[in-house]
Amino acid sequence: MQGIGLAILVCGLACATASAAAGPEIQIEDVERFYEIYDAANGHPTVEQLQRDYLDAGSDGLHTLARIRNVTAQSIADRIAKQPAMYTNAKSCLAVLPRVRQRLEVSLRELVRLYPQARIPPVTIVVGRGKPVGVGYPDTGLQIGLEALCAVDWFYPNLEDRFVHVIAHEYAHIQQVATNTDEDHFTVLQRSLLEGAAELVAELTSGKTGYAHFGPLTQGREKEIETAFVADQDKTDLSQWLDNSTLEKPGDLGYWVGYRICKAYYQHASDKTQAFRDILEMTDAKSFLAKSGWYPGIQLQGAR
Structure with a gap:
C-alpha cells in the first residue's frame, strides 16, 4: 500500500526464531494484492478473479488461513456482496500498522524476557471472509484478518490498540504446547x-x-x-x-x-x-x- 511507510518483508516460518528486538515482521503483500483486484473491479471482484489473482497467488500465510479456516474465493465474494462496507473500511486500517509494529516490538521483547524460548514468526495480514479475526499456531504461524479485526466495533475503539493487543494474544498461541492437539x-x-x-x-x-x-x-x-x-x-x-x-x-x-x-x-x-x-x-x-x-x-x- 503506497504511503504507509511499512516495508513488506517476505519471510516464512524459518524466521520464527528472529529476535523481537529487531521488530516483528508484518507482511501485507496479500492485502496489497487484494486491493489491487478490488479497486480494479470497482469493489466487485469475481470469484474467478479472487481465486486466480488473490488466493492462488497468495503467501504461505494466506494459504494456511484458507486451509484451516475455510477461506475460499466464493466465501469472500459472498461476504463482499453482503457487507461491502467491511471491505471498503478495512483499507484505511493499514495506516496504523507502522505504529503497531513499534509497539509490538516492546511487547515481544517482554514476551522473550518472560519466556526466553519464545518463537516470533512474522504476522501475515490478509483479507478473508469476515472471520476469523486472527489465528496463531506453533506450526503455521500467525495470520490476522484485516477486514475482520477492523469491523468489530466492540473491540478496543482505538485501532492501534486493537491490533497490538489481539496480535499479542495470538503470539501467545504460537508458544502453547496444547495448540498442537486435536x-x-x-x-x-x-x-x-x-x-x-x-x-x-x-x-x-x-x-x-x-x-x-x-x-x-x-x-x-x-x-x-x-x-x-x-x-x-x-x-x-x-x-x-x-x-x-x-x-x-x-x-x-x-x-x-x-x-x-x-x-x-x-x-x-x-x-x-x-x-x-x-x-x-x-x-x-x-x-x-x-x-x-x-x-x-x-x-x-x-x-x-
Missing part, C-alpha cells in the same frame, strides 16, 4: 484455558488483554456465569462459551473464565517465572484448574 475434541475447559492463557499473556506483555468487551457482560454476574461454566466444563459442544460472537453482539465468555482461572494460578504462584511457563506449557486442563485456586466468583487483583 481441536475437534477440546472440552469447554481445555479450549477456555488455551484462550484464557493467551489473554493473560497478552495482558502481561502488551499491557491489556486482546478482548476488551467482557466488563459489561459479566459485572455483577461473575459467580453465576462461572458456576454455569463448571457445569459445562467437560462438554465438547463449545457453542455456549466459545466462537459465538458476531459483529453486532460480543460473546465468548469462555475466554473470560479461562483468563480468570489462569490469572488465579499466576497470582497464587510464588515463582512467577515458573507460573508463566506453566501457563504456556499447560497440557492437563483438569490438573491446572485444581492447582489454580480458582472458584466461581473469586475476587482477583486487577482482573477485568
